Amino acid sequence: MTGILPITLEDATKVVQAFLYSGKEYVCVMKLHGDVKEEQIKPVLKEFEDEIYQRPPLRSSVKRQLRTRRIYYIDYLELDGRNVLFKVGCEAGTYIRKLCFDIGEILGVGAHMQELRRTRSGSFIETSSTKVTLHDVAYWFGEWEQKKDEAILHKFIEPMENALTLLPKIVVRDSAVDALCHGANLTAPGVLSVEAGIEKGSILTIFTLKGEAVALAKALASTEEMLTLKHGAVAALERVLMLRGTYPKVWKSGNVNEQRQ
Amino acid sequence: MPRIIPPWEIKRELLTKAEDTTNPKYGHRPSERPAKEYIQYGTINLDKPAGPTSHEVAAWVKKIMHLNNIGHGGTLEA
Numbered sequence: 001m002t003g004i005l006p007i008t009l010e011d012a013t014k015v016v017q018a019f020l021y022s023g024k025e026y027v028c029v030m031k032l033h034g035d036v037k038e039e040q041i042k043p044v045l046k047e048f049e050d051e052i053y054q055r056p057p058l059r060s061s062v063k064r065q066l067r068t069r070r071i072y073y074i075d076y077l078e079l080d081g082r083n084v085l086f087k088v089g090c091e092a093g094t095y096i097r098k099l100c101f102d103i104g105e106i107l108g109v110g111a112h113m114q115e116l117r118r119t120r121s122g123s124f125i126e127t128s129s130t131k132v133t134l135h136d137v138a139y140w141f142g143e144w145e146q147k148k149d150e151a152i153l154h155k156f157i158e159p160m161e162n163a164l165t166l167l168p169k170i171v172v173r174d175s176a177v178d179a180l181c182h183g184a185n186l187t188a189p190g191v192l193s194v195e196a197g198i199e200k201g202s203i204l205t206i207f208t209l210k211g212e213a214v215a216l217a218k219a220l221a222s223t224e225e226m227l228t229l230k231h232g233a234v235a236a237l238e239r240v241l242m243l244r245g246t247y248p249k250v251w252k253s254g255n256v257n258e259q260r261q
Numbered sequence: 262m263p264r265i266i267p268p269w270e271i272k273r274e275l276l277t278k279a280e281d282t283t284n285p286k287y288g289h290r291p292s293e294r295p296a297k298e299y300i301q302y303g304t305i306n307l308d309k310p311a312g313p314t315s316h317e318v319a320a321w322v323k324k325i326m327h328l329n330n331i332g333h334g335g336t337l338e339a
Contacts, residue, residue, distance in 0.1 A: 002337070005318060006306060006307070007322055012301070013331065019335070070265050133310065153303075159303060160291075192278060193276060195274065
């Protein structure tokens with residue numbers, strides 16, 4: 001299998017959990033075990049644009065129980081003999097191999113997944129200007145070591161914040177940041193902005209006004225509550241992303257840099 | 262069944278509760294991080310070749326970039 005594989009460098013590895021659950025997109029070649037006309041194939045593919053049942057295959061690392069997965073879309077692309085080319089957008093953990101098998105069953109002739117290429121993993125897409133091959137990484141890193149021009153790093157590395165764009169976000173005051181870096185819950189007064197649609201229990205990212213990711217957190221309130229509440233915890237930390245001390249400690253009085261007596 | 266919206270097509274409005282300024286003395290805008298930090302909090306959008314496993318590919322990047330830690334999002338079979 002080839003295609004988009006997000007790589008996290010050093011401390012950015014802390015964000016991996018955020019995009020393991022993100023949606024994916026693939027381009028797939030499915031080999032039919034019999035001849036089927038295009039007019040029959042297209043509607044069957046469309047049938048699978050739904051919540052489907054899947055049991056993980058024998059060779060898998062997850063518990064083999066029946067579960068559902070959402071297929072966001074299946075776009076038929078081309079038929080060449082018994083090879084069907086299609087694009088599919090789906091929830092994380094969808095087995096395309098099993099999808100091909102099931103499509104083959106419905107078509108009556110049987111089918112298997114011949115080839116698969118991932119064209120999207122969360123916010124990482126194939127058409128991105130920073131998408132690179134291993135050769136590119138070796139080339140650009142070599143250029144960087146030689147020329148020490150920081151612009152070179154931007155050619156093949158992106159800030160980890162770009163990997164978090166699919167999660168809802170909350171922006172907080174500078175004065176709230178360091179406490180969050182120490183694992184404290186986010187409280188109502190620290191909130192500056194909240195994205196619409198957050199529900200209690202949603203995973204979200206907390207950002208500074210400069211756009212830096214502070215932490216991954218779980219909402220303890222909805223967007224509406226966060227906007228109106230004056231006190232209380234609004235989010236519980238799941239994973240701290242920012243280094244402690246990046247922003248100054250703020251004591252109870254709220255004065256930045258006030259010395260503790 | 263109505264079309265399920267893929268997560269990357271969902272648009273959420275950012276609603277403001279309060280306004281404040283940020284002190285330029287602390288932190289950096291992600292795109293303005295100095296080199297060492299830029300790498301330390303960076304990701305690579307890699308187009309994996311056929312052959313090596315995802316783990317092998319990540320280990321290879323770790324080696325050529327002399328990193329202490331590497332991770333990858335979602336295994337692609339070799």
